[in-house]
Amino acid sequence: xxxxxxxxxxxxxxxxxxxxxxxxxxxxxxxxxxxxxxxxxxxxxxxxxxxxxxxxxxxxxxxxxxxxxxxxxxxxxxxxxxxxxxxxxxxxxxxxxxxxxxxxxxxxxxxxxxxxxxxxxxxxxxxxxxxxxxxxxxxxxxxxxxxxxxxxxxxxxxxxxxxxxxxxxxxxxxxxxxxxxxxxxxxxxxxxxxxxxxxxxxxxxxxxxxxxxxxxxxxxxxxxxxxxxxxxxxxxxxxxxxxxxxxxxxxxxxxxxxxxxxxxxxxxxxxxxxxxxxxxxxx
Ligand code: NDP
Numbered sequence: 001x002x003x004x005x006x007x008x009x010x011x012x013x014x015x016x017x018x019x020x021x022x023x024x025x026x027x028x029x030x031x032x033x034x035x036x037x038x039x040x041x042x043x044x045x046x047x048x049x050x051x052x053x054x055x056x057x058x059x060x061x062x063x064x065x066x067x068x069x070x071x072x073x074x075x076x077x078x079x080x081x082x083x084x085x086x087x088x089x090x091x092x093x094x095x096x097x098x099x100x101x102x103x104x105x106x107x108x109x110x111x112x113x114x115x116x117x118x119x120x121x122x123x124x125x126x127x128x129x130x131x132x133x134x135x136x137x138x139x140x141x142x143x144x145x146x147x148x149x150x151x152x153x154x155x156x157x158x159x160x161x162x163x164x165x166x167x168x169x170x171x172x173x174x175x176x177x178x179x180x181x182x183x184x185x186x187x188x189x190x191x192x193x194x195x196x197x198x199x200x201x202x203x204x205x206x207x208x209x210x211x212x213x214x215x216x217x218x219x220x221x222x223x224x225x226x227x228x229x230x231x232x233x234x235x236x237x238x239x240x241x242x243x244x245x246x247x248x249x250x251x252x253x254x255x256x257x258x259x260x261x262x263x264x265x266x267x268x269x270x271x272x273x274x275x276x277x278x279x280x281x282x283x
Contacts, residue, residue: 002150002252004225006142009149010262013270014058020273021059031276032061033091033117034083036076039069039099048095051268058269063089069099076102077110084112090275091117093268117271120167128174135271140172142263143204143225144179150252152202152223154179160196162186162213162240163206168227172204193217205240213241221251227260 021031033055037048052062065079076098083092092115098104105122113123119137127134136144147154159181163169173185181202186193188207197203197217205213206227218224228240239256247253254260 001247001250003247004146004150004223004252004254004259006146006254006260006263007258009146010142010266013145013266017058017266017269017273020277024273024276025059029276030061030088031059031273032063032089033093033272034063034065034089035093035095036065036067036079037095038067038071038076038102041095041097044095044097050265051093054265054269055272058273060269060272070101071099073102073106076107080107080110084110084115089115091115091272093118094120115275117268117275118167119171119271125166125171128171128178131178135275136175136267137167137171138267138271139168139206139227139260139264140175141267141271143172143227143260144175145267146225146254146260146263147223152252154181154202157181157201158184158199159202159204160184160186160200161204161206162190162193162197163204163208163227165206168206169204172206176202176204207240209240210238211240211242213246215242215245215249218246218249220249222249224250224253225260226254226256228256229261 024031035048037044055062083089092111094107098107108120111121113121116124116135119135124134159176161169161173161183164185164187169185173183176183184196186196194217198219200219200222202223204225208228210230210232224241224246226239226241230238232238237257
């Protein structure tokens with residue numbers, strides 16, 4: 001059984017990123033990104049703090065724009081437009097979730113797709129479907145990098161993705177399809193999900209249900225990617241996969257923590273650096 005070690009791979013990628021940032025700085029280019037945060041969601045504050053710390057360790061500069069929870073769409077869009085036009089800003093991110101009164105898709109659509117390091121603008125999501133180069137949502141991007149690093153065969157593989165969110169399930173299904181896997185995109189209304197999972201060479205679990213996938217639904221030797229980041233009853237971080245149970249049957253598995261999470265984080269930094277270099281990722 002292979003542990004798909006996202007933590008180690010992310011560390012390796014971070015070392016390369018540091019060198020790329022230093023090379024940019026020698027050319028008088030300072031990679032810089034802007035984060036917009038509205039309201040005082042405690043989880044968002046933690047994500048933001050971690051993002052800033054990771055960026056600063058790499059030598060990437062961060063500008064944080066804070067707004068109250070009652071901010072209007074007009075105010076946020078004006079701020080985004082200003083950042084779109086600011087040549088010193090290479091990437092723009094919105095800390096999610098936005099306050100309830102705002103339609104997040106309207107705000108996301110205001111971001112210049114060429115500065116969308118989270119890969120959530122509809123143009124970038126559309127580029128995945130058309131197989132064009134573009135900025136990718138970081139979690140699916142990180143999963144693809146991990147699969148590639150461990151040379152997991154995808155051509156003709158029977159893949160079942162569970163979860164159809166816009167930033168995880170749908171794009172990973174499209175990226176796997178682009179790599180010639182045969183993909184089933186399952187969700188809470190899928191019939192006989194266990195039967196489908198039992199046929200899968202590759203399972204991507206992105207349900208948000210703590211320790212939901214058990215060995216009875218996994219084919220011996222299958223590759224299992226656990227996207228979940230959930231708290232169990234004891235307050236510990238657990239994935240969507242019952243790890244010990246499934247690891248005993250799987251051919252390869254991502255741990256939580258230490259699998260998809262670190263890959264997601266490093267892919268964001270990778271896309272920011274790529275934008276500062278003037279290039280874009282490949283779908
Ligand atoms: P969403 O809540 O947006 O989507 C969950 C999906 O899972 C929905 O499509 C839902 O179906 C489906 N689902 C829920 N329960 C079941 C079930 N019992 N059987 C089948 N399908 C089910 O989640 P996200 O995609 O945003 O996130 C998924 C998980 O990944 C969460 O734990 C989240 O914290 C984590 N995450 C981790 C990241 C990382 O960096 N590691 C990054 C992003 C997310 P339906 O559509 O029918 O409701």
